[in-house]
Amino acid sequence: MNKELEHSFVELLEKHQNIVHKVCRLYTNNQDAHNDLFQEITIQLWKAYPKFRGDAKFSTWMYRVGLNTAITLYRKSKRTIKTQEFETVSFKIxxxxxxxxxxxxxxxxxxxxxxxxxxxxxxxxxxxxxxxxxxxxxxxxxxxxxxxxxxxxxxxxxxxxxxx
Structure with missing residues (x-):
C-alpha cells in the first residue's frame, strides 16, 4: 500500500481511537485483553481500509468494524474454558x-x-x-x-x- 493511504489511515485512527477503546472496554475485563482487542481491531481496520468507500462517516464505519471484530472474538472466546483472573489489591486513600x-x-x-x-x-x-x-x-x-x-x-x- 502506498504511503498516502498509510498516512491517512494513521491520522484517522489517531483522531477516532477512542471509539476502539470504548468497544474494547465493553468486551474485555482487563488491560491485557483490552490491549489485545485494540490491536486486533486496528489490524482489521487496516485490512479493510482500502475498501472504505466513504459512503458512511469514517467513525460509523470504524464502529462497525470494531464491533464486528469484538463480537467475533467474543463468540470464539465463549467456546474456551473460562478462567478467573486474580486481581491485585491496591490501597487508595x-x-x-x-x-x-x-x-x-x-x-x-x-x-x-x-x-x-x-x-x-x-x-x-x-x-x-x-x-x-x-x-x-x-x-x-x-x-x-x-x-x-x-x-x-x-x-x-x-x-x-x-x-x-
Missing part, C-alpha cells in the same frame, strides 16, 4: 471531599452492560455515544425500527438488572 457516587454508578452500569449479549452491548455503546437510530441501524446493519425496538428492550433489561 481518598480525600475527604472526594465523592465517588458518579464513579460507582458508572461501575454499576458497566457491570450491568457486561451481562448483556453482544448485540445489546453494541446498542448501548452507540446509544451512549448519542448516535441516532439511523446511525445505529447503519452501524449494526439492522433496520431503524429494529434498532428502536431492541434499544427499548435493552433499557428494560438494564432496569431489571440495576433494580432487581
Amino acid at each position: 481518598k480525600s475527604v471531599e472526594y465523592d465517588d457516587t458518579e464513579e460507582q454508578q458508572l461501575k454499576l452500569l458497566y457491570e450491568a452492560v457486561h451481562q448483556l449479549n453482544d448485540i445489546e452491548k453494541a446498542l448501548v455503546l452507540l446509544y451512549l455515544e448519542d448516535k441516532n437510530y439511523k446511525e445505529i441501524s447503519e452501524t449494526l446493519g439492522i433496520s431503524e425500527v429494529n434498532a428502536r425496538v431492541k434499544m427499548n428492550r435493552v433499557k428494560k433489561k438494564l432496569r431489571t438488572i440495576l433494580n432487581p
